[in-house]
Amino acid sequence: MSAGSAFVREAAFVMRDRAIVTAVFVxxxxxxxSVTSGSLEVRDQQRTIGSLxxxxxxxxxxxxxxxxxxxxxxxxxxxxxxxxxxAFAFAxxxxxxxxxxxxxxxxxxxxxxxxERDAGNPVFALIGRFDFAFLVTFVVPLLLIALLHDLRAAxxxxxxxxxxxxxxxNAKAFWFTRATVRAVGVYIAVIIPLIIGGVxxxxxxxxxxxxxxxxxxxxxxxxxxxxxxxxxxxxxxxIVSALLGVWVLLAVVVPxxxxxxxxxxxxxxxxxxxxxxxxxxxxxxxxxxxVTTMDAFVARHPEWAPYTEVGQEGFEWxxxxxxxxxxxQHVEPLTNAYREGRLLRDRWASRIxxxxxxxxxxxxxxxxxxxxxxxxxAYELEVRRYHDSLREFxxxxxxxxxxxxxxAFERLPVFTPIAQSR
Amino acid sequence: MSKVLTIAKDEWRFWLRSRLALWGIGVFVAVLLxxxxxxxxQAEQAEHARLHDQTEAEARFASQPDRHPHRMVHYGHYVFRxxxxxxAIDPGLDAVTGQSMFLEGHRQNSAAFADVAASANLGGxxxxxxxxxxxxxxxxxVVLLGYGAIVREREAGTLPTLLLQGVRGEQMVxxxxxxxxxxxxxxxxxxxxxxxxxxxFAASAALAGAYLMYLLxxxxxxxxLSSTLRSRGMVLTIATSAWLCVCLLVPSLAVDAVSRNAAxxxxxxxxxxxxxxxxxxxxxxxAADPAFASMRANLLAQYDVERVEDLPVNFRGVVASYxxxxxxxxLNEYAxxxxxxxxAQSRQLGRFGWLSPMLAVASASRAISGTDITHxxxxxxxxxxxxxxxxQGLNKVHSEVxxxxxxxxxxxxxxxxxxxxxxxDNWRVLEDxxxxxxxxxxxxxxxxxxxxxxxxxxxxxxxGLLLVGRRLAP
Numbered sequence: 001m002s003a004g005s006a007f008v009r010e011a012a013f014v015m016r017d018r019a020i021v022t023a024v025f026v027x028x029x030x031x032x033x034s035v036t037s038g039s040l041e042v043r044d045q046q047r048t049i050g051s052l053x054x055x056x057x058x059x060x061x062x063x064x065x066x067x068x069x070x071x072x073x074x075x076x077x078x079x080x081x082x083x084x085x086x087a088f089a090f091a092x093x094x095x096x097x098x099x100x101x102x103x104x105x106x107x108x109x110x111x112x113x114x115x116e117r118d119a120g121n122p123v124f125a126l127i128g129r130f131d132f133a134f135l136v137t138f139v140v141p142l143l144l145i146a147l148l149h150d151l152r153a154a155x156x157x158x159x160x161x162x163x164x165x166x167x168x169x170n171a172k173a174f175w176f177t178r179a180t181v182r183a184v185g186v187y188i189a190v191i192i193p194l195i196i197g198g199v200x201x202x203x204x205x206x207x208x209x210x211x212x213x214x215x216x217x218x219x220x221x222x223x224x225x226x227x228x229x230x231x232x233x234x235x236x237x238x239i240v241s242a243l244l245g246v247w248v249l250l251a252v253v254v255p256x257x258x259x260x261x262x263x264x265x266x267x268x269x270x271x272x273x274x275x276x277x278x279x280x281x282x283x284x285x286x287x288x289x290x291v292t293t294m295d296a297f298v299a300r301h302p303e304w305a306p307y308t309e310v311g312q313e314g315f316e317w318x319x320x321x322x323x324x325x326x327x328x329q330h331v332e333p334l335t336n337a338y339r340e341g342r343l344l345r346d347r348w349a350s351r352i353x354x355x356x357x358x359x360x361x362x363x364x365x366x367x368x369x370x371x372x373x374x375x376x377x378a379y380e381l382e383v384r385r386y387h388d389s390l391r392e393f394x395x396x397x398x399x400x401x402x403x404x405x406x407x408a409f410e411r412l413p414v415f416t417p418i419a420q421s422r
Numbered sequence: 423m424s425k426v427l428t429i430a431k432d433e434w435r436f437w438l439r440s441r442l443a444l445w446g447i448g449v450f451v452a453v454l455l456x457x458x459x460x461x462x463x464q465a466e467q468a469e470h471a472r473l474h475d476q477t478e479a480e481a482r483f484a485s486q487p488d489r490h491p492h493r494m495v496h497y498g499h500y501v502f503r504x505x506x507x508x509x510a511i512d513p514g515l516d517a518v519t520g521q522s523m524f525l526e527g528h529r530q531n532s533a534a535f536a537d538v539a540a541s542a543n544l545g546g547x548x549x550x551x552x553x554x555x556x557x558x559x560x561x562x563x564v565v566l567l568g569y570g571a572i573v574r575e576r577e578a579g580t581l582p583t584l585l586l587q588g589v590r591g592e593q594m595v596x597x598x599x600x601x602x603x604x605x606x607x608x609x610x611x612x613x614x615x616x617x618x619x620x621x622x623f624a625a626s627a628a629l630a631g632a633y634l635m636y637l638l639x640x641x642x643x644x645x646x647l648s649s650t651l652r653s654r655g656m657v658l659t660i661a662t663s664a665w666l667c668v669c670l671l672v673p674s675l676a677v678d679a680v681s682r683n684a685a686x687x688x689x690x691x692x693x694x695x696x697x698x699x700x701x702x703x704x705x706x707x708x709a710a711d712p713a714f715a716s717m718r719a720n721l722l723a724q725y726d727v728e729r730v731e732d733l734p735v736n737f738r739g740v741v742a743s744y745x746x747x748x749x750x751x752x753l754n755e756y757a758x759x760x761x762x763x764x765x766a767q768s769r770q771l772g773r774f775g776w777l778s779p780m781l782a783v784a785s786a787s788r789a790i791s792g793t794d795i796t797h798x799x800x801x802x803x804x805x806x807x808x809x810x811x812x813x814q815g816l817n818k819v820h821s822e823v824x825x826x827x828x829x830x831x832x833x834x835x836x837x838x839x840x841x842x843x844x845x846x847d848n849w850r851v852l853e854d855x856x857x858x859x860x861x862x863x864x865x866x867x868x869x870x871x872x873x874x875x876x877x878x879x880x881x882x883x884x885x886g887l888l889l890v891g892r893r894l895a896p
Contacts, residue, residue: 030671033675037682040682041678044685052690055694055695095543104693104694115534115535116534117534118689118690119536120688121686121767121795122518122519123764124767127674127677127784129674130677134674138546138670139666139670146662237566237658238442241442241446241566245445248562253453255544255545256549259542262542271522272475272502275522279497279524283493315833342540345541346542349542349544352542352544356544356545358545359544359545359548363543372543
């Protein structure tokens with residue numbers, strides 16, 4: 001008998017098994033729920049961005065035209081930056097619940113603004129959402145355990161086991177086919193809603209293909225685990241307990257220990273140090289000779305060296321923005337170390353994830369969805385670049401003492417997320 | 423009663439002889455102890471670091487030299503949230519919320535630097551805490567040790583013998599239940615000891631009590647199944663499916679449902695909604711702003727003078743104080759709306775406790791530990807209080823200590839700038855900030871709805887157990 005016909009016969013047999021049909025149906029329903037809920041969340045985030053963009057532009061217009069000099073225009077105009085969800089974000093919302101994906105920035109020191117967190121309800125971030133990544137990573141293995149643990153034990157219990165093994169030409173292949181049919185059923189049930197969601201959100205076919213392949217490999221891994229453990233000459237209870245033990249170990253214990261070990265070994269500058277250093281630098285500048293600030297400023301922007309003269313009396317905006325910039329320069333080592341440290345932690349996490357297929361699965365989907373830590377750091381860098389472009393826009397006007405021109409409003413740099421192209 | 427005790431003892435003897443049960447208990451205890459130790463260390467580190475940061479920030483503020491009081495309003499101050507004592511067991515929202523906040527004039531900043539944003543990302547369940555160990559694995563242990571309790575005797579044919587020997591059905595089920603109860607109680611010892619050392623007997627007992635209730639729900643549920651179903655496989659499948667629903671599916675599905683049903687505006691959304699309102703309030707830096715005209719007229723009338731220069735107080739300081747007050751009222755109004763929306767979401771989420779006792783115990787646990795949303799909001803409100811009081815303290819110094827004339831001349835050369843400064847002694851307006859959780863009674867009040875849900879669950883399952891116990895037949 002060929003493997004193909006064995007598969008078909010087994011599939012027909014399975015269709016009559018109520019427990020299996022139920023499990024596959026449950027997988028299908030949960031997948032539909034996860035994809036729908038992820039898609040609705042993405043739609044909400046897009047709507048929020050859309051409405052914020054509108055009010056932000058209107059508010060900036062009103063503010064800008066009230067000003068009469070460049071310094072005040074820069075001081076009072078805020079600019080919305082945001083990280084739009086990628087097409088595939090519906091499948092893995094990842095860090096978007098716990099890290100900020102929108103900021104309103106102005107031309108003051110960046111460090112005082114970039115760490116603001118406009119994140120949602122923290123309870124949601126703690127419990128986590130029911131997205132596709134959660135379903136596949138944590139729930140699907142449990143469904144597979146429910147389906148596959150008693151392949152042999154059930155036959156043994158009804159006394160058919162030895163007969164089946166004796167009549168099958170290849171006992172190993174027999175159990176393998178049995179498990180495969182069930183696993184494929186679960187796979188199809190979870191993947192179809194994902195593909196529909198992907199088509200509706202216009203996810204690139206390559207991303208869909210990679211995601212589907214990753215899920216297939218992940219399900220194959222758990223099928224293999226279930227087969228190995230259920231080959232054990234034990235009661236169904238013992239096998240389920242052992243499989244649940246494996247699940248606990250791989251899905252929770254290894255990742256939890258990995259996280260703690262990485263966080264303890266890869267140290268980061270304290271957030272408080274970044275904030276305090278920045279504040280001291282900006283604040284001290286009020287009392288320092290203007291020359292000190294301007295020298296530090298010119299070191300970064302030599303093109304403005306001829307224009308750094310500040311009058312003896314009063315207050316000049318160019319000096320004010322120069323010390324904002326110098327404040328940022330001052331904390332740059334710390335803030336770079338903070339960013340590099342986070343990336344290093346993430347690289348270590350990707351290595352530790354090799355020991356934990358569930359962590360690997362979730363990370364893979366988050367990577368494909370651009371909702372992982374590198375993506376949120378990339379957004380942070382976009383905000384910094386945009387902030388730089390604001391400085392490039394205003395510095396000539398401030399340093400050369402150009403007359404205020406409200407029409408320049410139309411030429412203000414516009415934030416365009418790189419992500420828009422994904 | 424003695425029969426109940428005997429049955430409980432027999433069940434323990436059975437577990438101690440069963441390799442599987444011993445493995446289950448062993449793994450649970452190992453995970454629990456490791457997690458407890460690591461969480462305890464992290465909580466201690468965090469407490470130490472934040473207390474250090476806080477005293478440092480206070481010392482820096484106090485050590486600032488003589489200067490113009492409004493400079494200090496913008497110099498600002500930092501507050502840090504030290505973890506609650508019971509965060510050593512349930513850090514709750516601490517990891518996903520910001521731990522520090524910059525306080526300055528005219529602005530309410532958000533709490534920055536959440537641990538989770540900087541931590542290694544290893545998936546949704548990797549933020550393991552002792553609390554989560556009990557919620558997820560305490561219940562699983564009860565299921566795995568308890569599912570066979572009655573059905574095993576039935577399958578082995580020992581049930582009729584026992585019943586014929588004069589053991590009544592309810593003695594049978596409550597004996598098994600007692601065994602699971604004692605298991606749950608023993609497993610809670612590490613929590614109880616850590617909690618006792620960290621905060622005290624009463625708080626620790628309350629927290630352990632909440633978890634005991636939760637584990638009793640599971641014990642009763644699994645025994646009801648074990649008494650009514652015919653095969654061990656069946657009991658196990660249904661009990662583990664229930665565990666999957668209660669511990670993994672319902673909580674995250676509830677989050678989805680609530681976020682759909684009751685949206686809360688984000689900070690930027692609130693901010694933008696507010697700026698239109700603020701437009702009408704005027705700019706506190708500009709004493710000539712028309713928004714202050716009526717305030718100015720009243721002030722002049724009050725002191726019976728013609729010009730602001732003749733006022734016995736510094737008009738610029740009065741304006742700063744007045745506008746800070748108006749602005750803060752507006753900021754608070756919007757901030758409060760945001761907090762109310764989050765609280766409404768939490769309350770809705772709390773109702774899902776009727777479907778998932780895990781959600782109920784998790785919410786009770788965070789409330790008792792002082793790491794729930796109300797404590798996060800408490801931090802935000804207390805920080806705002808500190809902000810408002812030091813800013814207004816400085817504004818008072820501005821209007822009472824610094825003369826209007828010196829103030830107006832502040833930019834006219836070095837000497838004038840020196841005259842427009844006040845003594846550093848005035849920086850003592852800043853108060854010390856130490857974040858402490860609410861009193862235990864208050865925390866228990868917050869936890870009450872969740873505890874009530876658990877009590878109803880216990881009551882219902884207990885009656886069910888009594889019923890199936892009575893009907894237990896050979």
